[in-house]
Amino acid sequence: MAEPPSGELLLAGVLPLTSVPLIDKTLPSLDEIKKAVARLKSGRTAGVCDIPAELIKAGDKTMIGELHAVIDAVWQTGGILPDWTKSLVTPIWKGIGDQRDCSIYCGITVLGVLGKVLAHILLMHIRDYLLRFQGLKQSEFTPEKSTVDCILALQALVERRLEVTNLGFADGAVILVESQETLLNALEEFHENAKSLGLKAY
Known part of the structure; x- marks a missing residue:
């Protein structure tokens, strides 16, 4: 039977568990609800719940307070309302070819507005954890990184290759x-x- 190593193992580049940011499991604050609601875009389809973003924004403090109570209940119980998990898939014509040909349509998924609010809050709570393990090639949904920068870099490489x-x-x-x-x-x-x-x- 092999003996265990007597010296300390070299762990170069391995970060201790204490340095890994933990996922924030605290209850969402009222400010977080406000930020999530502010991120909703007006003039979009309401989704399964038939509640438009404009209605949530127009409700101001009263609506935010009620939404905060519902999201707190969801957070504590772990049970999400069925309408918040459903989405509508709408086919959009690409603008070319015969509209009777189904292959020239792309599907757009529309999540309910209240489901979007919850999704924004979840993203706020897990962002630090995700960024810690995210690859360098990831640009979309990353602060201070742009997909446009990657596209420009790729274009420069292609142009250089042609030279x-x-x-x-x-x-x-x-x-x-x-x-x-x-x-x-x-x-x-x-x-x-x-x-x-x-x-x-x-």
Whole structure:
């Protein structure tokens, strides 16, 4: 049977559990309800509940207070009202081709307004936790990051690629070269330098 290691294990790059932000499970405050309601967009479809965003906003403090009481009850019991979990899928014509062809429609999912308020509050409570484990490539729904920036970066890469005549791959890395001959010469020089140092290059 193997003996356990006597020394301490090296945990380079591993963060202790205490540094990981915990999900905020406290009851939503009145200010959070106000912020969630303020994020609702006017002039949109009400969804299954038939309650438009304009009605919630026009109710002001009284409506916010009542909504706060309902969301607190949902938060404590864990039971969500059925209408808050349902959504309507509306087919939208893409604007091209024959409108009788079902393949040229895209579906838009419409969540009820009160369900949106709850979704905004849940996002507020889990955002810090999600951002901690989110990959660098994620841009959408991330503060101070824009999907437009990623699209512009991708466009610049494509334009740069069109300027060169060849593209080489080396162990996961991408090498931009003017020609295949330039790449071969660079690799040969690398091999020669490696040999003079007593190293093996594959």
